[in-house]
Structure formats: C-alpha cells, structure tokens
Amino acid sequence: EVQLVESGGGLVKPGGSLRLSCAASGFTFSSYSMNWVRQAPGKGLEWVSSISSSSSYIYYADSVKGRFTISRDNAKNSLYLQMNSLRAEDTAVYYCARASSGWYRLYYYYYMDVWGKGTTVTVSS
C-alpha cells in the first residue's frame, strides 16, 4: 500500500525548533518530488516547500524561507522539514505529499497524488 506517515509534531514555544519527518512506503520514493503543505486551524491549504527527487531543486514559500529547511534521505525513504525560529502563525497541521509533474501540450502540470494524515504543530508560550 502506498503510504506517507508524518511524525514529529508537538507543542513548541515561539522561537523554538522542531523537525518533522515523513516516512514513505509502497512506492519508489527516490523517483518522486515531495512537498510539505500546511493548514492552520480553520484556514485553507498553504504550500510550504518542495524538493525534487534527487534534492537538486528546492523551493520554499516566502512565509518560511530562511527559517525552514526541507531535506530527504532516499536510502531511508524519508522526507524531513527542519523548522527554526517558529512563530505562532506556523501553528498548523503539516502534511507531506508526493508529487508528479511534466508537460502536456505546452502546459506544465503538477499534482500531489498521495498525502499523509498530517502532524500537528502548535507554537505557543
């Protein structure tokens, strides 16, 4: 079964750090780009970061750039998100998601077809 399982969430004080992990199984992890997406309580989805299959390409949302670091270990089928200098507005459920992309008739497509159940991060004093 294709599966993603996040872990590492919890309660942390403002300015603190947390490292999220996402364990992949049931597919060839090293062949896929991966993403982190978050959802603040009662709010919509927010894309956080993405990493290509070989870690060659890494992108961050402006809201987390300079504070968060995405990484992966293909040998361990794992994705990570190191979160530093956490703020109250980082409070959210964090999902990891598998991505696929390509070109079709001059249009680029990008989609996230497998999602984990999420891990909750609460930043509060």
Add this chain to the structure above:
Amino acid sequence: SSELTQDPAVSVALGQTVRITCQGDSLRSYYASWYQQKPGQAPVLVIYGKNNRPSGIPDRFSGSSSGNTASLTITGAQAEDEADYYCNSRDSSGNHLGVFGGGTKLTVL
C-alpha cells in the same frame, strides 16, 4: 493573499451539476490540480492535468481550463461530495513556487 482565486462557497441541489472555478495568471501556463478535503481528513486529489482522474475518483468529477480560469465540474452531485475544494498550481512568477486557491466550500442541498 493567494494568487489563485476561488469563490468561498457554492451550493448545489442533490443530483444537479455544479462548477467550481479557480482564477489566476499562472493558469495560462500551468494546469490546475484539484483537491477535495472533508472535515478532519487529509486532502484527496480529484483532478489533475488537462482532465485526469486518479483511480477511485468517480467520473462525475471533471476538469477544464480556459485562459486564466480552471474549473472543476461535478455532474450529478452527491451528498458525499459536500466538502472543501482547493485548486493548486505553481505561481505566476515562474519560480516554481506552489500556490493554493483559498478554497471553496461546497454544500449539497
């Protein structure tokens, strides 16, 4: 603020057809993908690419695109389709940053 704009809420009578739209400059170059999210659950991909459905998604879900607008159509809406729907694409800057629409809450009456 989101670079993809969705109507906050849409309603449809049971068995009728509803279209949920997503507007943004990046949609002139990128296909949108669409996600369904029910309360307390992770998002589920329902449409990607030009008009592709993942395995297990009913064929009443379809997608289309014209200019800067992508649409998700549910033909014959069912009670279980009541959910939040999000479009997703890359941003219009060409920097490969992801962006979601603000979401549309679909109510099936």
